[in-house]
Amino acid sequence: MSSIKQIPVITERKGNPLARVFDEFVRFCRSRSLFILHYCTGCGAIELPPAMTSRFDMERLGIQPMVSPRQADILLITGYVSIKTLKRVILTYEQMGSPKYVIGICSCTVNGGMYWQSYATAKKLDEYMPVDLYIAGCMPRPEAVLAGLQKLMDRIHSGEANSWEDYFRNYDYYLGNQQKLFGENWQTPTDIITEAKHYDLIDEGTFGKHTQLLEQHQKPLEALDMRLGHDLKEPTE
Amino acid sequence: MRPENYEAQRHPPSNEFELNFGPNHPGIEGNYALKVKLHGDVVVEAKADGGYLHRGFEKLMEQRLWIQNIALVPRICVPDPSPMEVCYAMAVEELCGLDVPQRAQWLRVMQLELSRIAAHLFTFGGHAATTGMYSTMYWGVADRDLILDLFEEFTGGRVYSIYNIPGGVRRELPDGFLRRISETLDYIESRLPDYDNLFFKNQVFVKRAKGTGVMSQEQALAWGVTGPNLRATGLAFDVRRDDPYLVYDQLDFEIPTEAHGDAWSRTLVRRLELVESIRILRQVVAALPDIRGPIRAPIPNPLAWNVPVGEVYTRVESSKGELCYFVVSDGGPKPYRVHVRGPSSMHAVQVLEKMSVGSRIEDIAQTMFSLDACPPEVDR
Numbered sequence: 196m197s198s199i200k201q202i203p204v205i206t207e208r209k210g211n212p213l214a215r216v217f218d219e220f221v222r223f224c225r226s227r228s229l230f231i232l233h234y235c236t237g238c239g240a241i242e243l244p245p246a247m248t249s250r251f252d253m254e255r256l257g258i259q260p261m262v263s264p265r266q267a268d269i270l271l272i273t274g275y276v277s278i279k280t281l282k283r284v285i286l287t288y289e290q291m292g293s294p295k296y297v298i299g300i301c302s303c304t305v306n307g308g309m310y311w312q313s314y315a316t317a318k319k320l321d322e323y324m325p326v327d328l329y330i331a332g333c334m335p336r337p338e339a340v341l342a343g344l345q346k347l348m349d350r351i352h353s354g355e356a357n358s359w360e361d362y363f364r365n366y367d368y369y370l371g372n373q374q375k376l377f378g379e380n381w382q383t384p385t386d387i388i389t390e391a392k393h394y395d396l397i398d399e400g401t402f403g404k405h406t407q408l409l410e411q412h413q414k415p416l417e418a419l420d421m422r423l424g425h426d427l428k429e430p431t432e
Numbered sequence: 433m434r435p436e437n438y439e440a441q442r443h444p445p446s447n448e449f450e451l452n453f454g455p456n457h458p459g460i461e462g463n464y465a466l467k468v469k470l471h472g473d474v475v476v477e478a479k480a481d482g483g484y485l486h487r488g489f490e491k492l493m494e495q496r497l498w499i500q501n502i503a504l505v506p507r508i509c510v511p512d513p514s515p516m517e518v519c520y521a522m523a524v525e526e527l528c529g530l531d532v533p534q535r536a537q538w539l540r541v542m543q544l545e546l547s548r549i550a551a552h553l554f555t556f557g558g559h560a561a562t563t564g565m566y567s568t569m570y571w572g573v574a575d576r577d578l579i580l581d582l583f584e585e586f587t588g589g590r591v592y593s594i595y596n597i598p599g600g601v602r603r604e605l606p607d608g609f610l611r612r613i614s615e616t617l618d619y620i621e622s623r624l625p626d627y628d629n630l631f632f633k634n635q636v637f638v639k640r641a642k643g644t645g646v647m648s649q650e651q652a653l654a655w656g657v658t659g660p661n662l663r664a665t666g667l668a669f670d671v672r673r674d675d676p677y678l679v680y681d682q683l684d685f686e687i688p689t690e691a692h693g694d695a696w697s698r699t700l701v702r703r704l705e706l707v708e709s710i711r712i713l714r715q716v717v718a719a720l721p722d723i724r725g726p727i728r729a730p731i732p733n734p735l736a737w738n739v740p741v742g743e744v745y746t747r748v749e750s751s752k753g754e755l756c757y758f759v760v761s762d763g764g765p766k767p768y769r770v771h772v773r774g775p776s777s778m779h780a781v782q783v784l785e786k787m788s789v790g791s792r793i794e795d796i797a798q799t800m801f802s803l804d805a806c807p808p809e810v811d812r
């Protein structure tokens with residue numbers, strides 16, 4: 196314990212050359228070891244097995260699939276998101292640890308694509324969560340997927356890929372769109388505002404009338420409800 | 433997150449617990465979920481929860497022109513898209529009384545059988561991965577890519593080919609394509625013994641798959657099971673032979689069957705069908721140079737095409753089972769009603785629910801892959 200305390204805590208990041216080198220190193224490492232959580236929301240998922248396995252081999256870029264959201268860095272949305280899926284996508288996104296990156300594969304995530312007039316799909320993904328990169332195409336080839344991932348690696352390395360901060364800074368906007376789609380009672384088990392305070396990412400857009408609405412509707416979660424994310428009914432005899 | 437229609441209740445203390453399996457789970461095929469009730473490791477009850485991929489296809493098709501729907505229908509079933517467009521094109525042709533030229537029919541057979549090989553290779557791969565044998569998955573995906581390269585060459589698209597239009601097919605074969613397809617078929621055939629040694633004779637697979645997810649022939653017929661899953665219960669029914677479409681009646685092939693109706697039989701039937709598909713493709717490759725003529729019948733201006741009033745029902749054998757279209761036209765430029773009868777909606781909902789009961793939790797994924805259910809087609 197004592198040895199840990201002796202490590203100097205770097206608070207003045209901007210002026211400190213050591214901190215800059217350290218940050219650069221961290222970003223380099225981060226961009227070279229990415230775990231993707233692919234939520235197979237649509238047809239684009241079919242091009243991921245070729246991209247992951249021997250022929251195109253994503254692993255040589257240091258990218259591997261990961262099964263649990265808590266350990267994943269990239270959320271890959273592979274195609275159209277129906278409204279039922281979108282709820283799960285948002286929940287998954289909020290569970291992921293920061294820094295996190297979102298890639299929208301397929302035209303359907305950009306503007307609705309083929310299903311522009313469908314009653315069941317959400318048309319623009321970036322109304323509901325910040326997206327770092329889109330890979331357009333119906334469906335994009337594995338080469339395009341790899342090129343997109345390389346682009347993301349570059350952006351992480353240069354420090355531009357920080358859309359996850361946007362979710363905290365503009366939470367009110369995203370929550371508003373979610374409430375418009377799912378109803379006013381929409382509530383996820385993750386407390387974004389507390390998290391924003393934790394990361395020190397409170398901005399003007401964090402609060403607004405939508406977060407007020409959330410506070411009104413928000414029910415305090417008991418231990419058991421927290422696990423289920425819902426209030427329970429009493430047993431009916 | 434829990435299913436939409438789910439009502440949580442406090443239960444008296446018991447040894448059973450509930451588990452949401454999917455939609456984002458590596459053991460489940462695509463975006464699909466099951467709500468299972470477990471006692472220890474054994475499944476007591478399973479409830480399918482679909483709708484994650486619902487796009488409202490049948491409604492969308494009513495709002496688009498007859499010809500535009502060709503681009504839409506392959507998206508119904510992603511791993512095996514070709515039968516979708518062929519079946520829809522056949523329905524429109526029947527409504528209009530169009531005669532499809534011979535050459536186009538042979539080209540369609542080629543497309544369908546290539547698609548069947550690709551889909552079966554992909555399914556084994558997934559099935560092998562659920563039993564922990566990832567090398568078979570790597571091989572399956574890599575060999576499927578060879579077929580996708582062929583698709584890219586002669587249709588222009590890797591996965592969604594959009595090669596058919598009502599009345600025929602879109603383009604001629606590229607030069608030297610028949611030689612390249614023969615080479616690929618030879619290669620895939622030479623790989624089959626390797627697959628046998630790696631996967632089909634592997635004790636890990638045999639022991640886990642035998643006796644898992646069993647259904648009898650009566651049950652299969654009562655539940656509406658079709659395709660390889662039905663043939664694995666011993667009934668040799670195949671639309672290609674029993675209600676021939678295109679030129680399947682001029683081709684020589686067998687209908688492989690197995691007797692046990694379990695996951696092992698179902699996968700074995702697919703393995704045997706690969707050989708038959710290769711055999712069909714060889715016959716097509718031999719016959720194509722002698723069949724000359726146009727590749728599509730003339731159709732009226734597709735943007736102002738009023739298809740005559742009528743109702744048709746067409747069916748083809750896709751790699752998952754029997755695929756049918758019921759199309760109604762009211763004489764307008766757009767379909768009045770289209771109904772898709774996909775095989776997976778039976779397999780992934782009622783059959784999977786019943787088969788999972790009594791099996792262990794780790795076998796659910798295997799059962800689902802052995803049924804070859806295709807979630808996008810369940811939800812449509």
Ligand code: SF4
Pocket residue numbers: 237238239273274275300301302303304308309332333334335507
């Ligand atoms: S862009 Fe095309 S391939 Fe991608 S999800 Fe949409 S329809 Fe499917």
